[in-house]
Structures are given as C-alpha cells and as structure tokens.
Amino acid sequence: MWKSLHIDPAKCTGCLQCEMACSFEHTGVINPAKSLIKVFNFEHEGRKVPYTCTQCTEAWCLNACPVDAIRIDLATGAKMVFEDTCVGCKVCTIACPFGTINYNQDSGKVQKCDLCGGDPACAKACPTGAITYVDADWTGYGRMQAWAAKANTAVAAG
Amino acid sequence: MGWNRKVLRVNLTQGTCKVEPLNMEWADQYLGSRGLATKYLVSEIDPKVDPLSPDNKMIMATGPLTGTMASTGGRYTVVTKGPLTGAIACSNSGGFFGAEMKFAGWDMIIFEGRSPKPVYLFVENDKAELRDASHLWGKSCWDTEEEIKRAHQDPQIRISSIGRAGENQVLFACIVNDMHRAAGRSGVGAVMGSKNLKAVALRGTKGVSGIKNFGEFMTATNAAKKVLADNAVTGQGLPKYGTQVLMNVINEIGALPTRNHRDVQFEDASKISAEAMHEKRESDGKPHLVTNAACFGCTIACGRISAIDKNHFTVKNSPKYWGASGGLEYEAAWALGAANGVGDLEALQYANLLCNEQGMDPISFGATVGAVMELYEMGVISKDQLGIDAPFGSAEALAKLTEMTANGEGFGKEIALGSKRLCEKYGHPELSMSVKGQEFPAYDSRGIQGMGLAYATANRGACHLRGYTVASEVLGIPVKTDPLATEGKPDLVKAFQDATAVFDAAGICVFTSFAWTLADVQPQIAAACEGDWSMEKLNEVGERIWNMERQFNNAAGFTAKDDNLPPRLTTEPAKTGPAKGMVNRLSEMLPEYYKVRGWTPEGEPTPETLARLGL
Numbered sequence: 001m002w003k004s005l006h007i008d009p010a011k012c013t014g015c016l017q018c019e020m021a022c023s024f025e026h027t028g029v030i031n032p033a034k035s036l037i038k039v040f041n042f043e044h045e046g047r048k049v050p051y052t053c054t055q056c057t058e059a060w061c062l063n064a065c066p067v068d069a070i071r072i073d074l075a076t077g078a079k080m081v082f083e084d085t086c087v088g089c090k091v092c093t094i095a096c097p098f099g100t101i102n103y104n105q106d107s108g109k110v111q112k113c114d115l116c117g118g119d120p121a122c123a124k125a126c127p128t129g130a131i132t133y134v135d136a137d138w139t140g141y142g143r144m145q146a147w148a149a150k151a152n153t154a155v156a157a158g
Numbered sequence: 159m160g161w162n163r164k165v166l167r168v169n170l171t172q173g174t175c176k177v178e179p180l181n182m183e184w185a186d187q188y189l190g191s192r193g194l195a196t197k198y199l200v201s202e203i204d205p206k207v208d209p210l211s212p213d214n215k216m217i218m219a220t221g222p223l224t225g226t227m228a229s230t231g232g233r234y235t236v237v238t239k240g241p242l243t244g245a246i247a248c249s250n251s252g253g254f255f256g257a258e259m260k261f262a263g264w265d266m267i268i269f270e271g272r273s274p275k276p277v278y279l280f281v282e283n284d285k286a287e288l289r290d291a292s293h294l295w296g297k298s299c300w301d302t303e304e305e306i307k308r309a310h311q312d313p314q315i316r317i318s319s320i321g322r323a324g325e326n327q328v329l330f331a332c333i334v335n336d337m338h339r340a341a342g343r344s345g346v347g348a349v350m351g352s353k354n355l356k357a358v359a360l361r362g363t364k365g366v367s368g369i370k371n372f373g374e375f376m377t378a379t380n381a382a383k384k385v386l387a388d389n390a391v392t393g394q395g396l397p398k399y400g401t402q403v404l405m406n407v408i409n410e411i412g413a414l415p416t417r418n419h420r421d422v423q424f425e426d427a428s429k430i431s432a433e434a435m436h437e438k439r440e441s442d443g444k445p446h447l448v449t450n451a452a453c454f455g456c457t458i459a460c461g462r463i464s465a466i467d468k469n470h471f472t473v474k475n476s477p478k479y480w481g482a483s484g485g486l487e488y489e490a491a492w493a494l495g496a497a498n499g500v501g502d503l504e505a506l507q508y509a510n511l512l513c514n515e516q517g518m519d520p521i522s523f524g525a526t527v528g529a530v531m532e533l534y535e536m537g538v539i540s541k542d543q544l545g546i547d548a549p550f551g552s553a554e555a556l557a558k559l560t561e562m563t564a565n566g567e568g569f570g571k572e573i574a575l576g577s578k579r580l581c582e583k584y585g586h587p588e589l590s591m592s593v594k595g596q597e598f599p600a601y602d603s604r605g606i607q608g609m610g611l612a613y614a615t616a617n618r619g620a621c622h623l624r625g626y627t628v629a630s631e632v633l634g635i636p637v638k639t640d641p642l643a644t645e646g647k648p649d650l651v652k653a654f655q656d657a658t659a660v661f662d663a664a665g666i667c668v669f670t671s672f673a674w675t676l677a678d679v680q681p682q683i684a685a686a687c688e689g690d691w692s693m694e695k696l697n698e699v700g701e702r703i704w705n706m707e708r709q710f711n712n713a714a715g716f717t718a719k720d721d722n723l724p725p726r727l728t729t730e731p732a733k734t735g736p737a738k739g740m741v742n743r744l745s746e747m748l749p750e751y752y753k754v755r756g757w758t759p760e761g762e763p764t765p766e767t768l769a770r771l772g773l
C-alpha cells in the first residue's frame with residue numbers, strides 16, 4: 001500500500017522544522033536552502049503553505065527525462081531521481097507544472113522529494129500535524145470525517 | 159561544535175569587510191549570542207563612549223543552537239552600548255534572520271565606525287559587501303525588505319533593517335527583521351541609524367553542519383520538544399492566545415500598570431485581551447486574530463498575525479494596513495493600551511503596525527505616551543504643543559502621537575527622547591516610569607514584589623526578560639512564591655537572571671522556560687558544542703555573563719543609586735486589587751541581593767567574585 005504526504009496548510013505555523021529535517025535527511029546538514037519541501041508565507045493573508053512533489057501518476061518529469069533518470073520506486077510510489085543516470089539537463093524542471101523538481105548546483109543533478117524511502121522526515125518533524133503521511137487512497141479521510149461529524153442525524157435520547 | 163567559528167568585521171568608516179576566526183577561548187566561557195557578543199563589545203569599546211558616536215560598536219550575534227532543529231533555535235542578539243540608557247544594550251529577536259546568518263557561515267557580525275553615506279550590508283555565504291542605500295533611506299522597514307529582495311531578484315533573502323525611527327535616532331528605535339520581529343529594546347535601532355547602516359541582508363545556503371554529535375543532538379532536541387508540547391503554557395496557552403494570555407491574569411492580580419502606573423488595574427483590560435482578539439467584531443463579523451505564527455524552528459508558535467478592522471478610523475483611508483500582519487503581543491497591547499488607558503483594540507493594533515513599519519519599541523514608546531498624557535492632564539503640556547487633546551484613554555491621541563513619532567514630526571521629536579528625558583525637560587522627572595532610562599514593561603512591581611528587584615537590577619534598564627520572576631510569583635513556574643512577599647526574592651531574582659543569560663547565549667527563546675529548566679537545555683548544548691557543558695558550567699556561564707554586563711555598566715558610570723525604582727512605586731500604594739495599600743519594598747531586597755551576588759554594599763562585584771568567575 002502506498003502512502004501520500006498530506007498537507008493541511010491551516011495547521012502550519014511556518015516554523016521550518018520540515019525544511020530542516022528534509023535537508024538533514026538528504027544531505028546530513030541542517031540547511032533549509034537544500035530542502036525538497038518549501039514553506040511559503042503569504043504574509044498579507046496570514047497563510048503558510050508547505051509545498052512539495054505530489055508524486056503524479058503520469059509524472060511530467062519522468063516522461064520528459066531524455067535519459068530515463070527518473071523512475072518509480074514500486075515500494076512507495078515515489079518518482080526517484082537516479083543521480084548516476086541524470087545528466088543535469090534540467091528538462092524535467094521545465095516540464096513539471098508545479099516546480100517541485102529543481103536543479104542542485106552542488107551535485108550538478110536535479111533533485112525532488114523521494115518520500116525518504118517511505119518514512120518522510122518532514123512529516124515526522126512537523127510539530128502541528130500540518131504534514132502527515134497517510135494511505136494514498138484516503139487523503140480525503142480527515143475532511144470526510146469532519147463533514148460526517150456535522151451530519152444531522154438524530155441522537156437517541158439517553 | 160555548534161559554532162561556525164567565523165566572525166565578519168565590517169568597518170563602516172573604511173567600507174571594509176574582513177573575516178576573523180571566532181575566539182574559541184571566549185566561546186568556551188561565554189557560549190554565544192548575548193554572552194559572547196558582549197565579551198567582544200566590552201573588550202573593544204570604552205564604556206564611557208557616546209552610544210551614537212562612531213566609536214560605539216554594534217554586534218549582531220547568533221548562538222550555538224541558532225539555525226538548528228532545537229526548538230526556538232532561531233534567535234539572534236544585537237549588542238551595543240544603548241543610547242536610551244547609556245548601559246549595555248542587548249536586544250534579542252526571533253524570526254528567520256538569525257538562522258540565515260548561521261546558514262551563510264557566520265557566528266556574528268561586528269559593525270564599527272560610521273559610513274559616510276547610507277549603506278546596507280549584503281552577505282551571500284562567504285561574500286560580504288557594503289552597497290549603496292541612498293535609495294532606501296527614508297523608507298520603512300517593510301519597503302526596505304521588499305526593495306532589497308526585488309533588487310537582488312531573490313525572495314529568500316532575510317533582512318534586518320531600520321525604518322525612519324532608526325534613521326532619526328529615536329532613542330527607542332528598534333531593528334526589525336522579517337517584517338514584524340524586532341530586536342526591540344534600548345534603542346539599538348538608533349545606533350544602527352547613527353552608523354548610516356540601513357539594513358543587513360543575508361542569504362545562506364551552507365547550512366549548519368558542525369553539530370558535535372548529530373545522533374545525540376536529535377535525541378536531546380526531540381525530548382525537549384516533547385516537554386514543550388506536553389506543557390499547558392507552551393503546548394496550549396501560548397499557541398492559542400499568545401503572550402496576550404497574560405492580560406486578564408495580570409489585571410486580576412492587580413499588577414497591570416495603568417495610566418502611567420497611577421493604577422494597577424485597567425477597567426478595559428478584557429477589551430484588549432487575547433480573548434478579545436478571538437471574538438468576532440461587530441463591524442465586519444471577523445475576529446481580529448487571523449492565525450498564530452512561529453519564528454524559525456519554534457514548536458510553540460506564540461506569534462500573532464492579525465487583521466485590523468478596515469472601517470476603523472485609523473486606517474479607513476489607508477489600504478496598505480488592511481492585510482494580515484504582525485499582531486499585538488502582551489507587552490505591546492499593555493504599553494499602547496493600559497499604560498495610556500486606551501481600551502480600543504484596533505487603535506492599539508494601528509499603533510503596533512506603525513511601530514513595526516518604522517521600527518520603534520512599542521514598550522518604551524507606549525510608556526512615554528503614558529507620561530505625556532499625565533503631563534497633559536496636569537496642564538504641563540498643552541494641546542497647542544501636541545496638536546491634539548491627549549487625555550488618558552484617547553485612541554485618537556495615541557494614533558496621532560504614534561504617527562508623529564514614527565515620522566519624526568512635531569511633538570513626536572520630543573517623545574523620541576523617551577520618558578526620562580521628556581519628563582526631566584518638563585520638570586517632572588518623577589513621572590518617568592523607568593529604570594536607568596528604560597521604561598517598565600507590563601508588570602507593576604507593587605503587586606509582584608520580585609519584579610521590582612528584577613527591574614532595578616536589570617543590566618539593560620527596566621526589563622522583564624532579564625529575570626522573569628512573574629513565572630514563579632504568578633504562574634508557579636518552577637515553584638510558586640508569594641508575589642506580595644519579599645522574602646527569598648533576592649535568591650529567586652539571581653537564579654532567574656543567571657539562567658536567562660544562558661538561554662539567551664544559546665540562541666533559543668526565553669519563552670521555552672515556561673516549560674524548560676536549564677536541565678532541559680543542557681543536553682542540547684552538550685550534544686551540539688565541543689567541550690564540557692555540564693549544569694555547573696552553564697550556571698557559572700550565566701553568572702559570568704551577568705557580572706560582565708554589570709562591570710561594563712559600573713565602568714560606564716552607573717552606581718548602586720541607579721538600582722532604583724521611581725518614587726511612585728515605592729511611595730504611592732496600589733489603589734485596588736490584591737496588592738491594595740502596598741508599595742514595592744525594594745529596600746528590603748536590594749542589600750540582600752548584593753550579598754547573594756557577591757557584590758559590595760555599593761553594588762560592585764568583589765574581587766573574590768570576579769576571581770571565582772574568571773573576570
């Protein structure tokens with residue numbers, strides 16, 4: 001069973017623990033500049049939104065890659081960049097409609113969220129539950145449950 | 159190792175930027191941030207220097223936990239000699255600027271001299287250069303941030319800047335970073351303005367790699383985060399209500415200074431409280447509070463993001479203030495509100511916005527307005543001088559005086575001097591509610607006795623963040639003591655002062671101390687930093703920092719006479735509440751405090767104390 005990163009911006013405080021955790025997991029350095037998840041602060045609306053790859057099924061990046069350096073990890077569903085194969089041409093960064101695959105000057109390759117092999121560091125580090133890792137078929141579960149709770153059903157009198 | 163071991167020295171007179179290794183011997187004795195930067199400052203400047211002269215220096219410094227996953231590890235400190243007080247100034251700010259300094263590879267930046275023309279410092283990792291800021295001079299902190307990001311085509315730059323208040327050398331000007339966080343107190347923004355330094359812009363992509371033991375560090379920081387999450391104050395109260403959770407609490411115990419400390423309870427406290435910020439407004443059906451917000455790495459998230467009522471008289475013709483922005487913290491709500499008897503939440507938010515926009519400390523500003531309103535009611539200052547009627551409670555006067563001070567117009571130029579100089583000028587020095595020239599924050603020491611001692615002895619002038627005995631005397635953290643008693647308070651104040659110095663030096667937020675003791679911080683420092691960082695050593699570091707600051711002040715000309723409170727607090731009894739009939743009994747506590755500190759009856763550290771601390 002695959003899982004998905006599920007993001008609830010209403011719970012995000014903008015603390016960047018996710019960016020630190022992501023960069024540390026992937027580089028061994030606490031360095032938000034190298035994070036694969038970014039938190040955006042819409043200052044004048046008072047909104048903070050963490051954003052990263054949604055792991056598209058028909059992934060633009062994967063289809064655009066001329067050397068087949070982006071492949072699916074069948075265990076997690078993550079679209080993985082294989083650095084040995086990637087030539088750093090950046091075509092995938094143009095193809096991705098969401099901007100979630102980017103070039104890394106240090107490696108000369110592209111990088112994107114790989115779901116940390118099925119145990120995403122960002123979700124573990126989030127102190128408010130704004131980022132969770134849930135059943136890929138049930139990212140709507142929480143919202144359904146919230147609406148279900150409002151259903152106007154009769155309650156038996158005690 | 160925690161530190162980057164690298165210092166940037168910027169000589170503004172010569173226009174040079176030089177790299178120096180961090181003095182690791184000092185790092186071992188003073189840890190970082192407040193402690194280490196103060197050690198540099200006191201080693202490099204004459205204590206008697208004019209704070210606004212080129213001979214004063216200003217240091218921006220991080221701690222070893224700044225920029226790490228330690229909760230609240232995003233703090234940085236501005237250390238200089240303060241123009242409001244003439245004492246050591248040390249103002250601490252959250253936001254994201256401090257962490258960015260670490261990520262760019264630096265521990266601290268030392269500014270010296272004075273630039274012949276307005277400049278800003280641009281740092282991109284190892285590269286540091288001064289750039290022309292003529293086009294930014296006159297702009298607000300908000301516009302300065304936007305301009306610099308636009309000019310460099312990089313929205314990820316983090317910026318600290320001064321607004322018009324700092325440029326005009328308002329003596330309580332602050333340095334604002336990330337739109338609405340501030341190194342707020344003691345006039346550090348005026349020092350920056352005196353140096354013709356408009357802003358510091360940082361972009362760091364190197365990150366923090368020098369943690370001594372990452373495995374132990376993650377274990378320690380995760381355990382400490384759990385303590386914050388499980389604590390009622392840091393896990394629930396502060397995220398939901400912010401520091402404003404205190405407004406009604408402090409009013410009820412009769413320690414909410416009102417109308418320039420004439421009263422200790424404010425009849426409209428509930429209208430400007432955290433609870434009021436959550437209520438839907440009659441005018442537009444929306445609550446004042448939009449959301450909470452965290453500084454870098456903070457798992458508490460006490461910050462307030464508010465949206466002012468667009469129909470309010472202060473902003474109905476100014477759409478630029480209509481969006482969400484930094485909201486009222488307890489101190490600002492008190493200083494702009496209760497201290498002036500103003501119970502109009504939207505007016506307070508307007509004044510708060512202007513303080514953020516142009517870079518003013520709302521505590522000292524609001525408290526100075528309180529003194530002006532009292533002088534107005536006494537007939538000492540007239541409507542003609544002010545340009546407006548200014549009785550206590552006037553939201554119109556508050557709004558107008560804020561605009562005038564922020565923009566350096568009319569009577570605002572006199573408010574810019576702070577309450578001590580203003581009250582002296584008008585022949586009523588006793589009406590300045592300040593210690594060493596710095597205005598009190600939001601706790602009346604007639605109702606919380608220990609705070610009287612904490613204020614009188616705070617090295618940067620009256621301050622709640624140097625020894626927050628409110629935690630013990632009101633909230634029972636870590637143990638409950640009687641707020642109306644003086645017994646045991648000298649020991650309590652010393653313990654809080656020394657521990658707080660360590661929190662500050664580490665680069666974390668003192669608000670963690672609602673849940674953490676030093677024992678929660680110690681494992682995080684020990685895992686991050688090389689060397690021995692036992693509890694015993696940290697306690698000694700805290701005490702060493704305190705005594706070093708004291709030595710600087712004594713050398714600057716302060717004496718035991720300056721460890722004092724205004725006569726209103728020691729001779730005029732509280733009129734209402736649990737402390738009714740009481741004054742602050744500082745004289746019962748101060749001699750004992752000197753003894754506990756190992757100081758002479760004149761307030762000088764004894765040779766034995768200095769030797770014990772290696773000073």
